[in-house]
Amino acid sequence: MPKRMKICINTGGGDAPGLNAVIEAVTMAAYNRQWEVYGIKSGYAGLLNTDEIIHLTPEKVDGIASVGGTILGSTNKGNPFKMPIANAAGEWEERDLSDKVMENFRRLRFDALVAVGGDGSLEIAHRFAEKGMPVVGVPKTIDNDMGGTVITFGFDTAVSIATEAIDRLHSTAKSHDRIMVVEVMGRDAGFIALNSGISGNADAIMIPEIPFDIEKVCDKVMDNELHGRKYGIVVVAEGAIPMGGNVITKGSGEVGRQHVVLGGMAEHVAREISKRTGKDSRSMVLGHLQRGGSPTTFDRLLALRFGAAAVRAIEQGKFDHMVGLHSPDIALVPLGEALGIHKRVQTDGDTVLTARDLGICFGD
Incomplete structure (x- = not known):
């Protein structure tokens, strides 16, 4: 037996x-x-x-x-x-x-x-x-x-929640001619920002894998203005990095945490867009909404x-x-081997190329 x-x-x-x-x-x-x-x-x-x-x-x-x-x-x-x-x-x-x-x-x-x-x-x-x-x-x-x-x-649910939020922001952004900057989770990898940003018809997406120049993001916003689109949607991963800068943190976090607590990039980007373009810009952090629910x-x-x-x-x-x-199958992978792979967005991969073909700006 x-x-x-x-x-x-x-x-x-x-x-x-x-x-x-x-x-x-x-x-x-x-x-x-x-x-x-x-x-x-x-x-x-x-x-x-x-x-x-x-x-x-x-x-x-x-x-x-x-x-x-x-x-x-x-x-x-x-x-x-x-x-x-x-x-x-x-x-x-x-x-x-x-x-x-x-x-x-x-x-x-x-x-x-x-x-x-x-x-x-x-x-x-x-x-x-x-x-x-x-x-x-x-x-x-x-x-x-x-x-x-x-x-x-967990990834598919998080992307679905983020995409729904972005969809909802289009109407309010358009009503007030605003730039809405949405911060999603993504400490080291920008998969949530990339997938939800493309699906939600964002104008710009910032991810950790592609350091961004805020001036190029502002150029995209103003180019939209010239073509009659007076509002904009920007999606930023919490771990996005400005060219020559660093991620924004909330401090070291609680005792015993494995990582510092990220947060504040959307507010920073919204502030910079408003300052450089004169456009009314607002930020929103989805935070733990992406983790919750069915x-x-x-x-x-x-x-x-x-x-x-x-x-x-x-x-x-x-x-x-x-x-x-x-x-289509479930496989077994040695833990040591899996832990040695740090999966990131492929910057020359099909999904990023699709975004670029759609006219989405990455700030690079």
Whole structure:
């Protein structure tokens, strides 16, 4: 008889539509093999404080594939290898608590972990695999910048939300002859800005891969004016970089965060456009709207496929691997290999060329 496995699953990093679908798929695929499944709450916190572990059953995950967020909670400041701990003096210092995580994992007799997350979370999973933990990764990021997969779940939903917002802004911008600058997520990669900007008929798109000259963006705005279009839509990724400048941040963020907090590029661009052209320019930050709500059909199905494939990978003993979409199939990719690929927008690729053929300005 095949071994009855006892597996666990966690979700780490920023939330994304489709996380609950992965949890549902893992739970159902495991139970159909007569395995036990447990949910680790708040990333790896549940393996440090084992009160944060819940038994997952078909009844508990019934219908959650359509629900946004994650029933297990998530965090982007819970790296057990660099856990922020307050010392006796009240100062924060980083400690390596990974051995305690390993100890609790073994004490609880788990046979495998399904780690769902982006590059930061899967880097942690890979390090635990190197310490001997049987891990299968599931890639998740709305930015779509993970290597080893054609696309990640959450991206399609984020683009759909951004495109709908841009569509709505056209009417108000036109009514007041305004320039509307929309900031979308995209720290290192501009996939959301690019796809939503093209689909939403933007006049200019700024992405991290193409440093922009604000003067060229203003030239596009004024050229529109000459052709009778007195309003404009500009889409900017939060990680967009001016030529010779830097990204705009809100500071270092909370203790334990893996990254500084970006934000403010849309406001900066709107201010510069207004100053240089005299046009009334307003900024809007979509922010966490892109992460929230029910996943699209595409994201829901992809997440379900990823979750079921992760259970099959455990069954095959394919640990320290990640599931990924290699159209039309789901493939297994070594985690180390996937983490070594930093996917970015191809500046000479078809999508960028399409935007240029449509007359969209990138500020270069």
